[in-house]
Amino acid sequence: MTRGLLIVISGASGTGKGTVCKKILSDLPAVAYSISATTRAPRPGEVDGREYYFLSVEEFKAWIADEKFLEYAQVYGNFYGTPLNKIEERLNRGEDILLEIDVQGALNVKRKCPEGIYIFLLPPSLEELKRRIEGRGTETPESLSRRLKNAVAEIKVGPEYDYVVVNDTIENAAEKIKTILSAERLKVARNTDKFNLGEDFE
Amino acid sequence: MTRGLLIVISGASGTGKGTVCKKILSDLPAVAYSISATTRAPRPGEVDGREYYFLSVEEFKAWIADEKFLEYAQVYGNFYGTPLNKIEERLNRGEDILLEIDVQGALNVKRKCPEGIYIFLLPPSLEELKRRIEGRGTETPESLSRRLKNAVAEIKVGPEYDYVVVNDTIENAAEKIKTILSAERLKVARNTDKFNLGEDFE
Numbered sequence: 001m002t003r004g005l006l007i008v009i010s011g012a013s014g015t016g017k018g019t020v021c022k023k024i025l026s027d028l029p030a031v032a033y034s035i036s037a038t039t040r041a042p043r044p045g046e047v048d049g050r051e052y053y054f055l056s057v058e059e060f061k062a063w064i065a066d067e068k069f070l071e072y073a074q075v076y077g078n079f080y081g082t083p084l085n086k087i088e089e090r091l092n093r094g095e096d097i098l099l100e101i102d103v104q105g106a107l108n109v110k111r112k113c114p115e116g117i118y119i120f121l122l123p124p125s126l127e128e129l130k131r132r133i134e135g136r137g138t139e140t141p142e143s144l145s146r147r148l149k150n151a152v153a154e155i156k157v158g159p160e161y162d163y164v165v166v167n168d169t170i171e172n173a174a175e176k177i178k179t180i181l182s183a184e185r186l187k188v189a190r191n192t193d194k195f196n197l198g199e200d201f202e
Numbered sequence: 203m204t205r206g207l208l209i210v211i212s213g214a215s216g217t218g219k220g221t222v223c224k225k226i227l228s229d230l231p232a233v234a235y236s237i238s239a240t241t242r243a244p245r246p247g248e249v250d251g252r253e254y255y256f257l258s259v260e261e262f263k264a265w266i267a268d269e270k271f272l273e274y275a276q277v278y279g280n281f282y283g284t285p286l287n288k289i290e291e292r293l294n295r296g297e298d299i300l301l302e303i304d305v306q307g308a309l310n311v312k313r314k315c316p317e318g319i320y321i322f323l324l325p326p327s328l329e330e331l332k333r334r335i336e337g338r339g340t341e342t343p344e345s346l347s348r349r350l351k352n353a354v355a356e357i358k359v360g361p362e363y364d365y366v367v368v369n370d371t372i373e374n375a376a377e378k379i380k381t382i383l384s385a386e387r388l389k390v391a392r393n394t395d396k397f398n399l400g401e402d403f404e
Binding site for chain 2: 160
């Protein structure tokens with residue numbers, strides 16, 4: 001069984017990570033989102049291990065103690081987290097897992113899972129990023145300036161990733177990411193079985 | 203100026219390296235073969251720096267002494283060699299250079315140029331490699347057995363490369379190599395200029 005790919009997509013906020021990831025998932029049915037764990041109660045129709053891993057507060061705290069989370073947070077009294085142990089299980093079953101995560105979170109994942117594929121999304125330019133954020137019409141001059149400053153700080157971390165993809169259009173960015181995944185599947189480290197020649201030739 | 207890609211294609215003899223490389227060069231006009239140096243006289247129509255770099259024996263020996271060759275050999279009294287200095291010049295001008303080379307030669311190149319892209323071509327199976335060699339009708343049972351034994355030894359070196367491509371058909375193999383090159387162009391290390399945000403944002 002070939003281990004699946006861990007695909008980590010990140011980039012400054014406002015770069016369009018979520019839209020590009022949705023396009024990848026829609027184009028590549030074999031790739032699935034990482035599933036979060038939560039302590040909130042399942043809603044009607046939600047299935048454990050599909051929408052979320054549903055844990056009790058005690059279980060969640062035990063997972064924190066056992067360092068099973070890549071990251072976690074408490075939101076309105078409930079815990080949410082990205083469980084590394086579950087991602088490992090799915091990769092070992094041969095599933096490809098897509099993780100959409102903020103810039104700093106992705107670098108934490110890279111330290112724990114260096115064999116993952118780390119892709120940094122860039123806006124076509126900072127001028128364009130500024131236009132996109134302004135276009136929402138929700139920013140004051142102060143908050144716009146703060147967001148751009150944050151984006152600049154985030155983009156400076158980009159060279160620590162493996163690949164960089166400019167999100168000029170969703171289609172272009174998704175095509176480039178699919179090309180990266182195709183090439184990564186040809187890496188020698190993921191194809192060691194191809195060098196087993198069979199006992200006739202040993 | 204973005205530095206060009208050094209593309210090194212190798213694989214056991216009989217795997218079809220030459221045919222696949224010709225297909226790549228024909229499909230990707232921006233990629234050019236590495237040019238050898240020789241001490242033989244130019245033939246009518248041959249241009250220095252196009253078919254070969256034409257050197258005097260003294261020049262050739264000086265290049266050997268200066269370790270300018272990745273490899274060289276003497277054939278029928280003339281010297282032939284692969285000049286690393288010329289490859290470096292062309293890469294620095296932004297040209298992509300394709301080097302088709304035997305298994306051991308490629309690993310020597312890798313030690314000198316670790317930033318190159320090292321692609322190992324595999325036959326679909328050793329049975330198929332055997333059929334291909336037998337099909338030429340030029341082998342005795344002894345020479346066939348020796349060639350297969352050599353191929354097995356060469357294939358065992360494959361895991362030291364970056365990528366592995368099965369040469370089931372020339373078209374498939376060439377497509378996969380083109381995918382690898384497209385992905386490699388997205389590597390962060392080849393796109394450091396994209397992270398220069400301009401003085402307005404420093």
